[in-house]
Amino acid sequence: MAVDFGDHASGFRHTEVIRFINNEVLLNGGGPGFYVAFRSRPWNEVEDRLRAVVADPQVPHAIKRACAWSALALSVRVGARQGEQQARRVRRLQEQVEERETAAWALASELQRLRADREEAATQLRFTRTALQQALSECDVLRGRLQQVERSAQVSPLAPETLPGPRAEQFGTAAWPLNADLNPHLPTVPPKRRTFRSYSLLEGLSSSSELPKAGSGGASMGPSIHCDCPCSPRCLSPHGPCCSWAQGS
Template identity: 35%
Template sequence: MALRPEDPSGGFQHGNVVAFINEKMARHIKGPEFYLENITLSWAEVEDKLRAILENSALTSEAKEACAWGSLALGLRYARRQGQLHTCRVQWLQDFTNLHKSALQTLASNMNELTAKHEMERREAAYQLQLTLAKLAEVQQEKELLRWKLLQAEMASSWQRQQVSQEPGLATTSVFGANGAGEEKTRRRLLLLLLLLTAAVEEGGKQKDAEGV
């Protein structure tokens, strides 16, 4: 018996169909031989061999008919094998698609994490820059304040020196006349004006500091 009912790769589902085809192939010895010899071939190769048998005038009609039934069984077996291969290909494509989808999801998750990390680093850098600029402005303000204090100290020292130098100057005034006295008064007024301006600037800086706090 060429066909076996328990063989799932044969493509047949019913035992009576298998028995009928076996009976048709068994009417001539060429039928089972044709089936077993070509069981691994493709349908195109089986068809070519069947055509050669049908065109062979030396063979009887019973042999040709038995080979035709064998080719029918081989065709169904080949279709079954191709269906199994197609199922395997579909399963492989599904697995590959799932793997590709999983890889894309992982990549998207990594990209989101990297973007969030970069955003945090950017905000931290911006915050540090603001702190640095604020400290720089504070240092600049302190520098200006110290400069004004230094100028004030220099002006006060100059004023004191001028006062000391003018103590015995009454006689000098009488000697040099009214012009010398007028110039001296002008210098004193200028020094006093500079001291007042320095004090005003310093007071304005303190008020700005108080408003900033």
């Protein structure tokens, strides 16, 4: 028997086909040797061995027919083996395709996220650029104002007489420039005189210790006038314009 009925790798699905092939091998004087020797070999080796048997004139014709039937069974086995290999290859390819699809979906999600980040970064960049331009404009405006203030300060400096502070006239003395003698072109204005309080004759009389009595011994003289005014020589005269005695008499 060349083909085993329980061999699922033989490639045959029907037992009637297996029985017919085995009968043909046995009727032609063959056996399971050829099939067993090449059942795990590739088809090119099986074909080379069959060619050697067919081309040998010393081999009987019946043996050649038995080897041909065994080679036919081996070809089906080789086809089944190649089909299984192709099926495994297809499954691997399908798995790879699924992996690639999963990776593609992941890359698509990552690409979408990166695109959103890019749009957000672009928006933030536009806002930052606008804020920077506004800050530069404000800086230019402030620089212009500063330059204008500097030019104004250079053109019209603050005069010394406008500086805040007490004047010399407030303390009763005249403000006389220190360099008046050094500059002959300056007008010579006399300083203001210190004003004193004028005492009236009545105040002078009240402040005196005693007054001379009328009719006393000695020559009759006028009343003794006592005045504390600095211009006392003029005040001794009743007609002096400095005191108010003349108006009171």
